[in-house]
Amino acid sequence: MIEAYLIHILILIAIYAIVAIALQLCLGFSGLLNLGHIAFFGIGAYTSALLLLLGVPFIFCFLVAGLMAMVFGFILAIPTHKLKGDYLALATMGFSFVVYAVLLNWTELTRGPLGIPGIPKPNLFGFSFSDNFSFLILAVVIALGSYFIINRIVKSGFGKVLEGIRDDELATRVLGKNSFKMKSIALGVSAFFAGIAGSLYASYITFIDPSSFTIMQLIPVLLIVIVGGLASLPGTIIATFVLMALPEALRFVGFPSSIVGPMRQILYAVILLLILIYKPKGFFGRVEME
Amino acid sequence: MGIFIQLLINGLIAGAIYALVSSGFSLIYSTCKFVHFAHGSAIAFSAYMLFFLFAGWGLNFWIAAVLAIMLGSLLGIAMNTFIYRALRKRKASNIILLIASFGLLILIESLILIFFGADVKTIGFIKVEKGIDFLGAVITPLQIYIIIISLVLLVGLFFLMKKTKIGKAMRAVSDNKDVAEIVGISSEKIYNWSFGIGSAIAGIAGILVALEQNLEPTMGTGLVIKGFTAAIIGGIGSVPGSILGAFLLGLCENFGIWYLPSGYKDAIAFILLFIFLLFRPNGILGKKKEGDRK
Numbered sequence: 269m270i271e272a273y274l275i276h277i278l279i280l281i282a283i284y285a286i287v288a289i290a291l292q293l294c295l296g297f298s299g300l301l302n303l304g305h306i307a308f309f310g311i312g313a314y315t316s317a318l319l320l321l322l323g324v325p326f327i328f329c330f331l332v333a334g335l336m337a338m339v340f341g342f343i344l345a346i347p348t349h350k351l352k353g354d355y356l357a358l359a360t361m362g363f364s365f366v367v368y369a370v371l372l373n374w375t376e377l378t379r380g381p382l383g384i385p386g387i388p389k390p391n392l393f394g395f396s397f398s399d400n401f402s403f404l405i406l407a408v409v410i411a412l413g414s415y416f417i418i419n420r421i422v423k424s425g426f427g428k429v430l431e432g433i434r435d436d437e438l439a440t441r442v443l444g445k446n447s448f449k450m451k452s453i454a455l456g457v458s459a460f461f462a463g464i465a466g467s468l469y470a471s472y473i474t475f476i477d478p479s480s481f482t483i484m485q486l487i488p489v490l491l492i493v494i495v496g497g498l499a500s501l502p503g504t505i506i507a508t509f510v511l512m513a514l515p516e517a518l519r520f521v522g523f524p525s526s527i528v529g530p531m532r533q534i535l536y537a538v539i540l541l542l543i544l545i546y547k548p549k550g551f552f553g554r555v556e557m558e
Numbered sequence: 559m560g561i562f563i564q565l566l567i568n569g570l571i572a573g574a575i576y577a578l579v580s581s582g583f584s585l586i587y588s589t590c591k592f593v594h595f596a597h598g599s600a601i602a603f604s605a606y607m608l609f610f611l612f613a614g615w616g617l618n619f620w621i622a623a624v625l626a627i628m629l630g631s632l633l634g635i636a637m638n639t640f641i642y643r644a645l646r647k648r649k650a651s652n653i654i655l656l657i658a659s660f661g662l663l664i665l666i667e668s669l670i671l672i673f674f675g676a677d678v679k680t681i682g683f684i685k686v687e688k689g690i691d692f693l694g695a696v697i698t699p700l701q702i703y704i705i706i707i708s709l710v711l712l713v714g715l716f717f718l719m720k721k722t723k724i725g726k727a728m729r730a731v732s733d734n735k736d737v738a739e740i741v742g743i744s745s746e747k748i749y750n751w752s753f754g755i756g757s758a759i760a761g762i763a764g765i766l767v768a769l770e771q772n773l774e775p776t777m778g779t780g781l782v783i784k785g786f787t788a789a790i791i792g793g794i795g796s797v798p799g800s801i802l803g804a805f806l807l808g809l810c811e812n813f814g815i816w817y818l819p820s821g822y823k824d825a826i827a828f829i830l831l832f833i834f835l836l837f838r839p840n841g842i843l844g845k846k847k848e849g850d851r852k
Contacts, residue, residue: 347835348835353652355835357656359835362835365824365825365827373819490657526676530669533668534664537661540657540660541641541665545645545658548654557651557654
């Protein structure tokens with residue numbers, strides 16, 4: 269019993285870790301406060317779920333989910349590349365609301381508020397990941413792969429240019445770097461990883477509806493990135509473990525289940541405010557948000 | 559014709575409510591220079607306080623309403639004093655303040671959810687009345703009051719900003735904080751005033767919504783999103799602009815559902831927001847200032 273519960277938490281940690289390091293690429297390394305990140309997660313989840321239900325093999329759904337999110341990432345980059353600071357935050361948030369409204373209202377495709385039930389578990393090369401333990405291994409492998417790739421990106425010359433754009437966009441452009449292209453790629457890659465995480469999420473929970481992809485669901489992810497510290501990938505992973513496990517303690521304290529949801533939100537909100545006031549760089553952060 | 563008039567009236571009523579939210583939002587933005595999302599929590603808080611005092615305690619409605627508005631205003635001042643001031647003290651960027659305001663919004667919304675429950679509540683002060691027939695459209699007396707109250711408040715706010723000492727001080731801080739401080743205006747005091755006045759207006763909006771529709775813990779989030787959309791459309795930081803934006807938004811939403819399924823009402827707001835952010839980020843009346851978009 270406790271083992272099954274532990275596996276469940278670990279799977280969620282693996283999925284959230286992917287979403288958080290993807291946001292880290294955007295926010296921490298490129299300085300783009302993208303509040304539409306959760307929309308990419310949703311786009312990936314819906315793409316993957318709908319294709320799986322059509323009988324498309326999982327590996328294909330998984331990749332298309334990422335690519336679809338990536339395309340939307342590029343699309344979002346076009347109108348927003350000139351915006352900075354709170355304007356960028358508002359525009360990307362607007363994007364997430366539009367995606368939510370479409371998921372909710374395009375009922376022929378998404379079944380709207382009813383959601384999509386019965387999403388099949390992944391099946392790779394004839395091996396079915398139907399039990400949670402094998403799913404955990406799959407999720408951890410994908411999370412490690414994502415970590416490895418994003419780590420390579422931020423350590424590369426391209427990653428340094430992104431950090432240059434974050435710290436001083438004008439200077440980077442003076443040095444002959446195409447900041448629009450760089451930022452689009454950063455947003456696209458970040459969206460790709462959010463999309464594949466969405467695909468995993470859909471297959472794990474086996475049910476999705478638009479309410480899983482609202483701006484409120486972004487708060488834990490944003491909190492993970494801020495607590496872990498901007499531009500620190502190991503910090504993000506540690507923060508994912510701590511912040512995903514922490515609210516679970518509420519369950520053991522004995523709060524009734526109707527209170528656990530809001531209590532979790534309160535806990536996150538309080539941590540967010542405290543960290544912003546007392547430890548603005550997070551625990552392992554290298555830079556402060558501007 | 560009947561449909562046209564009905565949509566026009568619906569648009570004006572929505573616009574009147576949005577205008578109350580967006581003018582307070584804009585007032586706070588113009589002096590404090592950051593996006594105060596938690597403005598929505600003042601709306602929900604006032605509405606729930608009215609419910610608690612009137613329906614729960616059985617206080618006289620008008621006393622309960624005044625108390626609820628005052629509590630909403632105090633909540634705004636408290637948020638400024640305990641959270642935002644601490645952040646300003648360590649020179650946090652406006653992005654940090656924006657994220658903090660998100661945290662505050664979620665915090666207060668969740669507290670309301672815990673104390674009052676998730677179910678929809680009604681105040682039940684105004685009996686359901688038959689609407690008045692107006693050029694083939696239907697409007698209830700309450701809706702007429704909503705339009706009148708918001709117009710009176712907005713005119714009042716306009717005079718407050720233009721004629722009174724505190725209004726002039728607010729505009730001075732909004733224009734140039736450092737110069738205002740040199741001539742002896744305490745910017746911290748002005749921030750508190752903006753939060754107090756802005757949140758009180760938001761509280762009134764919350765009460766009007768509570769009377770016309772009903773109460774939900776998430777009511778503030780929905781309204782503050784409309785409010786800031788209106789503020790950006792009209793020109794963020796310009797109070798008259800945000801009022802204009804609010805009515806424009808209300809009308810666009812209501813006429814939009816002539817063509818689109820009504821579920822897309824919220825999407826219309828964001829498409830409008832997007833168009834303005836792309837082509838006219840300073841809004842209709844917003845002044846273009848050096849460094850605004852940095």
